[in-house]
Amino acid sequence: MTRRGDTAGGPAHEAGRWHLRGVRPLGGDPVDLLLDGGIIAEAGRDLSAVGATVLDADGLVALPGLVDLHTHLREPGREDAETVASGTRAAALGGFTTVFAMANTEPVADTAGVVEQVWRLGRDAGHCDVRPVGAVTEGLRGTRLAELGAMASSAAAVRVFSDDGNCVSDAVLMRRALEYVKAFDGVIAQHAQEPRLTEDAQMNEGAVSARLGLPGWPAAAEEAIIARDALLAGHVGSRLHVCHVSTAGSVELLRWAKSKGWRVTAEVTPHHLLLTDDLVTSFDPVYKVNPPLRTAADVAALRAGLADGTIDCIATDHAPHAPQDKETEWMAARPGMVGLETALSIAIMTMLETGLLDWAGLADRMSVAPGRIGGLPGGLTGGRANALAGGQAGGQAGGHHHPPVAGSRPSRAAAHDVHPAGAGALSLSAGAVANLVLVDPVARWTVDAGALASRGRNTPYAGRKLPGRVQATFLRGRPTVLDGKIA
């Protein structure tokens, strides 16, 4: 990737006119994009754009800017583990233009004051948009509702509420939360973990836990909550989003809930699409995560569920930790893995290279769908992107899914049949907000934990060679990443 020329009167990284040459939107045929004034001003072959900075992007795949519904930025409270600035630098390098910052900070993001603070820190850092998630209950204690309406009407305009890390286990409280957020089209993102069934739980309960003598976290503890909450969401007609789905049984339950027409969405993490619980045999807490790594059969079911749209999106659950919280015995270590900088590569490895999704499908699962669930306004991650990402996104408009037929891959078929060429999509995308990422699809890179932009070093992929490299990220027409580095 090389660039020539410059916009008059400002350095290249200011929002200005950018002429991206030879990009392949959603992996389709090469076209030029002209970014101007924060939007995609023109799209087509052999554009000439006087005064624009030219970026030779031959062969790079263009995707709408990625959206992460599940990021832990740790600020305020654990700035030693991550800050809004360091976490959003990691996000931009990973191709994200929006991250939803989880509420389990210190203090907890359970008031308008805290969510506005996080939102402002994100805006000031400028690497990507930060949309704070509000806590469902005061202090994540699961006993009283937090002031959800105040957070919704704050400058942060919170729409996603979650006690992530804790399950809203009280059925009545969960029902009330689901009902209450209807007033501002909010969604409750549930960390599905039945607390009594998972006391002291350390890893997936099964053959490996039996051998290692680590208290088990049964799949049923996740599935029981998903079943209950889906029933509640159906009963009161509210929106439920299920965080980090990790078991084959959960995929079945989600498929059933969607078949009822209930407004239930779900996410899966990159690590649950790749890693399995036999890694725990090393007792290395880098593999400790909540929900825990499951079995190969679960991984296969999660991939299939993501491919057929039963699971709507990929979310990182990026969870940075200070070294002393990981370099310890397994049981004392905190759960979590960093993931922003590796998410797209893992998605390429597990979904694209396996043929389960194409680039349009990947764009849907990592940008369009999470944007829609999180209530992002239109633009490249909203209505316009539906067109860019192909027919399958339009087919899921309104947050409802048609129940996928078991074994079929409707999203992939839609991507091919309804949206045969990238150029067609691009002609529709002129005028969209210029949030996009350019990916080198053939590059491979080796993960170096010490070289991550995140303060967290707790990546389970250290030393692994991963496919796909983010070369550039644009946020409203302004590059946040160029040549694979923070711009």
Next chain:
Amino acid sequence: MMRHLLSTQDLGRDDALLVLDTAEYMATVAGRSVKKLPTLRGRTVVNLFFEDSTRTRTSFELAAKRLSADVINFSVRGSSVSKGESLKDTAQTLEAMGADAVVCRHPASGAPHRLAAWVRGSVLNAGDGIHEHPTQALLDAFTIRRRLGRVEGLSVTIVGDVLHSRVARSNVWLLSTLGASVTVVAPPTLVPVGVEQWPVAVSYDLDAVLPTSDVVMMLRVQRERMTAAFFPTEREYSRRYGLDADRLAAMPPSALVMHPGPMVRGMEIASDVADSTRSTVVEQVANGVSVRMAVLYLLLGGTREVP
């Protein structure tokens, strides 16, 4: 021989037999008036205990001293985290002291595995959480072999709280490796999910298994399990899974009764059974020293030649 002894699952048959054979020689030392070998003179063995266990610590201490090693007892009450010092910091401290072997007892499963990544010396797992207790299994196998002449081909029944037992896990792997057929007996609540992958038969009926058992190994059952609904009452547990005189009578005449201690008399084992001639409880303690001498000797550079 391997550098560490962390579990019996990764202990091969040849190495296991080497430990037992070496322990036979070590046992002869106990019969001498001067119970000491010069083998580990100048070597430092650290007993790193994060959990109180006077029995195991004393056994390791005696084993190391009989081999003329310098022994340091390093006890950390409670977890390392509550003390504010991490396991890694402790490892670095031991490293600076020049420990040749670290004998580690820890309430967290896998802690000795982590320690082994951070120290140059050998790590001996002296019991980690509910994971493993390899020297206990080795001394049990040693005891069986001494009493019955072999391990291979025997039917060994392990009874009690298998779910929470590191002794059970280590014995399952080791005894299987040595060719015994193992049956675990417990109320279904105290058998781990995933046990189907173990090389064992599972039974919920002690009386059905006793007549064909060559060895019955009783596990301690902690009373607090009752409050967590693993079983209704102590009395019911004892009736269904306790070893009393009637059940002893149902066993073959040559069959052994074993217990790793400490026993809960009247709960999993009746006093008259524990004290009977069929019981190896006291022998197991004596054999523990011989086996731990053998392991220390072999890990700290002993050869396949018996000294």
